Amino acid sequence: MKRILGGIAIALLIIAALGFFLLPGILESNINRVADHDPYEVSEAAQAMHDGLSVVDLHADTLLWARDPLERSSRGHVDVPRLTEGNVTLQVFSAVTKVPYDQQYEGTSGDSDIITLLATVQRWPSRTWDSLLERALYQAEKLKDAESRAPEKLMVVRNAADIDRLIERRGGGSSPVGGLLAIEGAHPLEGKIENIGTLYDAGYRMMGITHFFDNELGGSLHGLSGEGLTDFGREAVREMERRKIIIDLAHASPAVVRDTLDMVKRPVVVSHTGLYGACESPRNLEDPLMKRIADTGGLVGIGYWEGAACGTSPAEIVRSIRFAVDFLGIDHVALGSDYDGAVPVAFDTSELAVLTAEMLNAGFTEEEISKVMGGNAIRFFRENLPQG
Template identity: 80%
Template structure:
């Protein structure tokens, strides 16, 4: 009988261990989907143009998932090999630290958290269980580890000088993908101003004010209060600017956007969004605020999911881009995919030439294409990252 019990116990342990190995992949395969599709038609001329571009994406949540970013994945949307296939010069990697179970575009509270369970399933270090700061630090460590293992393939960009070095390497025949670290909402500050500098020391150069719920800094676009910046939020904005951290207003409440624009001395970004006039969705803030962001020198990244663009095809995304160019001005529009952000999409990062082809097909000028696909973002980071 003891042998039988021992055998059953071992079988249970093996099943549990197998579950921990398989469950992360099963979860992500169901969340970060790419719709089945025939290969997109990309003419030789469109591909040649795409291959000459500097392509930049302002938002992907890849570091959240249990995949080696250096290996080409069979799930999800982004990894270094697929970035290279899509001719991406710079990918902004955003760290997600808390996501409520009741995540909705309106009326979301912060009283629950999916990432705690995900951190257990994916076997993150124990220090990440109860600390949003440690979750952000761990995700930065993941990118730094990837760079250390393959510096010829991945280069972390922390300064304007690093960005120039990246471009020089690519122009010289070496083609590393650049990675810039960002925070999806300033929740890992945990109410402490000094954590901004700690996150900067860890490599973060862009920081969102909020994510899906209200926090110590402000109300969220999707939260309960609708409030603007708190006193702590105003201090945090000033400290981010002092340290040369780019402020991201994706997910911020309209009141928080206005308050930030009132006190910001440097341009801001909305890293992943849609334009309300092109897609009347509660995920997209009103056009007049987008125009104020652009008029202040800011940059707006157009997302690839239905809630942002009212569709997911290259044609849907390009339609939103066209509206954004016409409304905001061509110098203020960029790509902001929200890849690996629990959104279904119609193409992954290896297929970005499909956007170039669709823009070419719909009579965008080459200047418009080059600016939107990455030229504007390169200019923005050149001007707004610290020199070193």
């Protein structure tokens, strides 16, 4: 009997160990889903046009997950092989460091955190378990490690000169994907202004003010206070501007957006969003604020999920893009997928030619398609990243 019980105990330990190792994949497979669909029809003309574009996506949370970005995965939305198939020139990789259990588009507190559990389950270094700063640094290390293992496939972009080098390399027979690091909500600063420099040194060139909850910098669009920038938030905005870090107002409260726009001397972005006039969702800022962002030279990335576009099909995404172009102006609209951000979508990054095809079907001009799919973002980064 002891021998039998011992065997059962060993078997249970093996099952538990296997479950521990398999759990990250199981979790992501249920969160970052792509809807089942037949292959999208893309004409030869649309594919040829797409292949000639410089495609840029302003937001993906790929570094959060237990996947090698260099390996094609059967789960999630983004990896380098799929970016290459989708002809993506530059992908902004955003580091997520804290997400409350009760996250909702309205009334979310910051009293809990899913990422602590996720970091443990995914076997992140112990230094990340209780430090939001270390979580951001670890995700930057993941991208830089991928670049070091395959520099012909991935190039980390830190300045405007890197943008030019990336374009030159892609036109010279090589086809690396560029990767630019961003922070989703500035809570990894942990209340210390000097941590902006720490994150800058780690390669971060875009920083959000808030994510799903109010933090030391100010109120979230989804938080409890509705407040604007705090004194620390104003100090952080000034330091970001001084370092030419691009400020991202996705998830910021209307008051934070107004306060930031009153302060800044450089254009800002809303990396992943929709427009309220096209989709009356609490995830989307009111249209006059979005117009103000555009009027100061800013850039707005249109998302591919239900909360941003009130639909996920290519036609529904293009409908939101059309509204944004007409309302904000053609020079201020970009792609902001929110891929790998715990959102179900109708196509992954390898299938991005379907957006080009759908825009052609909807009567977009070649200039409009070129600018929205990446031309505007390339120009914006050339003008607003540190020169290098």
